[in-house]
Amino acid sequence: MTASPLTLTTPAEHPFAPFVRILGKGKRGARDMTQEEAREAMGMLLDGKVEDTQLGAFLMLLRHKEENATELAGFTEAVRARLDAPQIAVDLDWPSYAGKKRHLPWFLLAAKCLAGHGVRILIHGGGAHTAGRLYSEQFLELLQIPLCRDWQAVSRALDEQHLAFSPLGDWMPQLQRMIDLRNTLGLRSPIHSLARILNPLKARCGLQSIFHPGYQEAHREASRLLGDTAIVVKGEGGEIEINPDARNHLFGTRNGESWDAEWPALSALRHVKPDRLEPQHLLAFWRGQVEDEYAQQAVLSTMALALVGLGADREQAFAQAEEYWQTRNQSI
Structure with a gap:
């Protein structure tokens, strides 16, 4: 056979x-x-x-x-x-994906103060992917920042409070899943970096914090290729927050042109890092119940950064930030 x-x-x-x-x-x-x-x-x-x-x-x-x-x-x-987003007017796109571990998220007070003076800000984040850090999502209720689970809620919050927080997982769950692989793969993937550049509602200016040296220029160039206005900094802890104890380099792009600026440290001596991060201290500082030099410098300089992104020069931006802070509504 x-x-x-x-x-x-x-x-x-x-x-x-x-x-x-x-x-x-x-x-x-x-x-x-x-x-x-x-x-x-x-x-x-x-x-x-x-x-x-x-x-x-x-x-x-x-x-x-x-x-x-x-x-x-x-x-x-x-x-x-692939975004199914309506046209919503936004001044600042404010990605928040790193979390803080050395200092409280003073940038949230900067965003809240700007919003209180009419600047429309969309904050978006990707959840608590790394142990030992405090994430913006954990402070929303404390600071009365609207948590918005769809674009309609975002639009309503921006109209009413000029400030909205939208979780990445609600409008791009596939990317959230990739971020969540961090503990499976043992490393952060480039999606953590990508999330900062998305500017999903095409805000007038996208702010980006890229902690690792060398990546700031790549992000600035990517924003330029996309036709976006953006400022990229090495923010404190990876968040969009100016560190007043260090020199800060701004990598900007506007109208297809790149620009750079160097901001000197605001403090001659480095501040002592707090032993513990107490969320209530954030609220007490907002209400004027406590003084904190580091917080004051971080908030004002971060507000100034945002105002430069919207077209002000450095001197104008710091003066306006100071005025906004002094006239903020301290009740929460």
Whole structure:
């Protein structure tokens, strides 16, 4: 009896495999993605057209290579193309994804004070992904910042209070899932960086805090490629908050042109880091019940940063920030 011949079938390559190959083909074969490739790859990730193994491989290969401006711009284009967001007027896009561990989130008081004077601010964040940090979401009730679970609520809060907090998971759950892989993969992925550049409602200015040196320029260039107005800083703890004890470099882009500014430290001596972070201290400072030099400098300079993003020069911005703070509504 003659055995029948063995039939071999070569499986078709998965459509996402080429993007993994671009990043992982060894020292000589790997390369950066073009903006179009990055847009297509992120589109497949957002549309659920990849395997979990491909997702993990892609994120970690990109992390190892380090994402560049062109890739960030392409990723952002893919996200924006899938946002089901109405036209809502926003002055400042304020991403908050890092959490604080050395100081309280004084930037929230800066945003609240600006909003009290008519500046429309959207804050968005990605939840508590790293142990030992305090996240903006934990302070919303204390500071009476509206938590908005859909775009209609965002629009209403901006009209009524000029301030809204919107969780990333509500409007782009696929990205939130990627951020949540941090404890599975053992490393933060480039999605933590991408979230800061999204500017989902196309605010007049996007503020970004990128802690690790070298990435600030990439984010500024990505915003320029997207046609956005933006300021990127190395914020305190990774949040959009000026550290008054350090020099601060501003990486800006407006009307397709890049600009830089150097702000000197506001304090001659470094302040002593608090032993514990007490949320009630934030509230007491807002109400004028306690004095805190570090907090005062951090809040005013962060407000000034935002006002520079909206077109003021440094001197005007600090003067206006001081005026806003002195005339804030202290009741919460």
